[in-house]
Amino acid sequence: MAVEVLVLKETAAGERRVAATPETVRKLVAAGATVRVEPGAGLGAGVTDQAYAEAGAVLAAGEARAAAEVVLCVQPPPAGALGALREGAVLVGMLHPQADEARAAALQARGIRSFPLERLPRTTRAQAMDVLSSQAGMAGYKAVLIAAQLAPRFFPMLTTAAGTIRPSRVLIVGAGVAGLQAIATARRLGAQVEGFDVRPETREQIESLGGKFLDLGVSAAGEGGYARALTDEERAEQQRRLAEHVRNIDVIVCTAAVPGRPAPKIISAAMVDGMKPGSVIVDLAAETGGNCELTVRGETIDHQGVTVAGPLNLASMGAVHASEMYARNVYNFVALFLKDGALSFDWNDELLAKTAWPEPPATPAAVDAA
Incomplete structure (x- = not known):
């Protein structure tokens, strides 16, 4: 039967x-x-x-x-x-x-x-069943599109009769599957893109997609491709250097996550205070607490002229292709x-x-x- x-x-x-x-x-x-x-x-x-x-x-x-x-x-x-x-x-x-x-x-x-x-163990054999990766790819893609919609500027450089428009400077925080997809998407839209991750081995992946690796001099390389927790001293130095850098960034897309734990706080309220009015932060990690200190789960807020968005379940926004990938993952596991x-x-x-x-x-x- x-x-x-x-x-x-x-x-x-x-x-x-x-x-x-x-x-x-x-x-x-x-x-x-x-x-x-x-x-x-x-x-x-x-x-x-x-x-x-x-x-x-x-x-x-x-x-x-x-x-x-x-x-x-x-x-x-x-x-x-x-x-x-x-x-x-x-x-x-x-x-x-x-x-x-x-x-x-x-x-x-x-x-x-x-x-x-x-x-599911994150092994080579498990890749065809890895729902976290397949759905994160859609989430990273959608996060950048949300950022482009919220930003009061073009992403690409444009030469017009009214003069030249400089490209937006976009920083992607976290270079996992979602972050790499976000980098690729922002580049396709013509932005000047940087990728930041505390794992130094992500440099090559970021650069292969046309992004620039943001090196803040702090490494948190861990086991299994995940980042380890930073020490208090490392975090303080990271925060200081990052705060200086984001003053000139137009859009930040946050994607950093540690499986089974709350999302690490990377963008502090003080950093947001130092950003230019009209800047945008899209926090893909909102579901697990957010990478930005000011993120409100499921809401988009204005903080002194800086827009901070905390969208939920971004993969569902691309339900057709997200379902195709998810269903294949499920079938491969059930098999x-x-x-x-x-x-x-x-x-x-x-x-x-x-x-x-x-x-x-x-x-x-x-x-x-x-």
Whole structure:
């Protein structure tokens, strides 16, 4: 009997993405699954129910949640909705179980085998499943477009009958996936772009995209490609040099993040005070506290002539392509345990073992057939 896979319709405010597309539905069906899609699940991402049906999916009936063996989502279902899922079901998505006690309790009470994809190890093999990277790329792109809209100036240099317009000076803080996409986007718009990151190894990546690496003389190279926490002395020196530099910057896009922790505060209120009126800061890290001290989550404010924006869920603003990438990530992960119409979990595979929540025992059976 085929494995029942259910694609949820997202209910979080403003969420337009979907966890499966017709492309990945076809692949799931070919792997031996019966795929059910909740009505209207893909509309925000430009996918109609008819498109899913043509790909081999069936519109979910009322009892679909109770019958589904594998449930796919973008954001975690509300704690109350988890009670409607089948006991022992497999739930795959960006679940953040430890961020909500009620959600964690509901998952455990139903015995749901959870795979929060934000926990996926960041290895070469995992790249095709890396939802953080795929969604960060869209977020970085959209952040620059928001900055360009808010800025009271052109980004590119223009030669006009009224004289020459100098290009905007744009600083991208953080050179992860979102930051690199932001650098590339700002360059495409014609701005003079600098990239700042405390990891010196990002210089080559920034320069390869046409940006200039801003070297403040402070290095925080860490393990696994992430930055380590700065010491108090290092932070003070970084802040002093950065404050001097941003006085002449027109636009700052903040993208720095440390997984599982609040966003580091990099742009202080004093720095903003020193910026030119008409300058713009777009803080992509607003969801985890913001890189700018003045960022207000989900709001755009004016601080003495400087605009500070803290937009949320930027990936959802590009729901069509963000969903395409996310759905492929999800399918590639599900393919680790869905084969020939059956579920089989190889706990010797670190991608499964380290993504699962709670983590399986240290010495589980090599294969757990569900």
